[in-house]
Amino acid sequence: MPIRLLAIDDEELIINLLKDFFAGSREYEVDTAINGEIGLYKIRNKTYDIVITDLNMPGGIDGIEVVRAVKDFNPEIEVIIMTAYGTIETAVEVMKLGAFDFILKPLDFSQIMLVIQKCYQQLSYKRDNKELRELNIKLRELSDEKEKFLMITSHELRTPTNAIVGLASYLYEKISQSSDFEYKKEFQTLLSACDKLVDIVENMYDLSLAKKSRFRLKKRPFNIDDLERDLTMSSKLFLLNRTLDFRYDNELKGEVFRGDFNRIRQAAEALLQNAVKFTQDGGSIKISINKERIDTEDYLTIDVSDTGIGIAKERLGKIFDYFYEIQDSSLHHSSKTEFMGGGIGIGLSLVHEIVKQHGGKIQVRSEINSGSSFKILLPYIERRCKEET
Numbered sequence: 001m002p003i004r005l006l007a008i009d010d011e012e013l014i015i016n017l018l019k020d021f022f023a024g025s026r027e028y029e030v031d032t033a034i035n036g037e038i039g040l041y042k043i044r045n046k047t048y049d050i051v052i053t054d055l056n057m058p059g060g061i062d063g064i065e066v067v068r069a070v071k072d073f074n075p076e077i078e079v080i081i082m083t084a085y086g087t088i089e090t091a092v093e094v095m096k097l098g099a100f101d102f103i104l105k106p107l108d109f110s111q112i113m114l115v116i117q118k119c120y121q122q123l124s125y126k127r128d129n130k131e132l133r134e135l136n137i138k139l140r141e142l143s144d145e146k147e148k149f150l151m152i153t154s155h156e157l158r159t160p161t162n163a164i165v166g167l168a169s170y171l172y173e174k175i176s177q178s179s180d181f182e183y184k185k186e187f188q189t190l191l192s193a194c195d196k197l198v199d200i201v202e203n204m205y206d207l208s209l210a211k212k213s214r215f216r217l218k219k220r221p222f223n224i225d226d227l228e229r230d231l232t233m234s235s236k237l238f239l240l241n242r243t244l245d246f247r248y249d250n251e252l253k254g255e256v257f258r259g260d261f262n263r264i265r266q267a268a269e270a271l272l273q274n275a276v277k278f279t280q281d282g283g284s285i286k287i288s289i290n291k292e293r294i295d296t297e298d299y300l301t302i303d304v305s306d307t308g309i310g311i312a313k314e315r316l317g318k319i320f321d322y323f324y325e326i327q328d329s330s331l332h333h334s335s336k337t338e339f340m341g342g343g344i345g346i347g348l349s350l351v352h353e354i355v356k357q358h359g360g361k362i363q364v365r366s367e368i369n370s371g372s373s374f375k376i377l378l379p380y381i382e383r384r385c386k387e388e389t
Contacts, residue, residue, distance in 0.1 A: 003029070003116070006043065006048045007053075008033045008035070008054060010034060031048070036061030037060065043070060049123060050079075051079045052103070055081050063082075067099050081094055101118070157201045161194075165198060168194050169191065169194075171187065172187040175187055221256050222261040238273055238276045241338075242338075243281045244282075248286070251288070252290065263354045264358070267351040279309075285304070286306075288305070292377065298379070299380065304373070305372065307371040309369060316364060321349065355376055358378050358379075362376055
């Protein structure tokens, strides 16, 4: 699109010179006005990028009034002043009203081109920044809507979910106590489905608390052997219907760490479950617990590595975004442990929030078809965090 110019001057010679100078150019589209009144009329009814106006024009509207009116009408239009040597000080004052620059008369067309090019660069920069600001506003609005949806949905689902689970458990107990086991298998399937639903709703609820800064840690000293015990039990459940080699390496036997035990276990289990879902049968998974010193600071490290399908480099920056799925959503199927079993894209987001609230960080290494490694690093030194004592 060409740069749209409007030249305003009471001297026909000047506006004709400007019009002839840009004639035939594909980069510039020039319009003219013989006085300020006609110029302002055109500005209100047409679209221009740059206005070039004489400072001193007879009649009611001079260059100063043009600048004021243009900036009131559309601040994005840039204004360049044409002036004689004797009125440079006035031109400088007009720039304080919003004019971009001034050009001296008699006109030097090399100077005109230089000022117009600088002016258009400034205009383009401002427009790009405006578009970027508008995009950021839209992204924030989308993020707020997503968080609102997460909070409301998780809150509204908790009550009916608890009612369904409670009723299903009660009926299962009744059936188990009777001699009629015809529907027992069906109720086991129902309870398994309820289990999945509870996990989803509780994770959504936890994540909504984190996003609204209502996430509270219950930090207590705990033995790392207890974490090994619980993760070993979880691995047995996750691997029930899979043929995967599982190894556990705890280099911190008997050591004590202060943190929210349940949240740390929850994060490690989510990484373990993720590894199970994205590792083919015949593959291997390893959990390593260790201590690592980084820049004079000690960290408890929980490394969950696998030989699975890996993650493409271009997706690594998105994996902790909530509602983001690694696999193609069109191939989605819900399962906690089946290969390529899906979720709703909040597991890794919750891991990230738990680690962040502990003042820690997550390191990820992954290559397509070469597996992944997620390493949680939690500082031994106390840091400011959301804590409930």
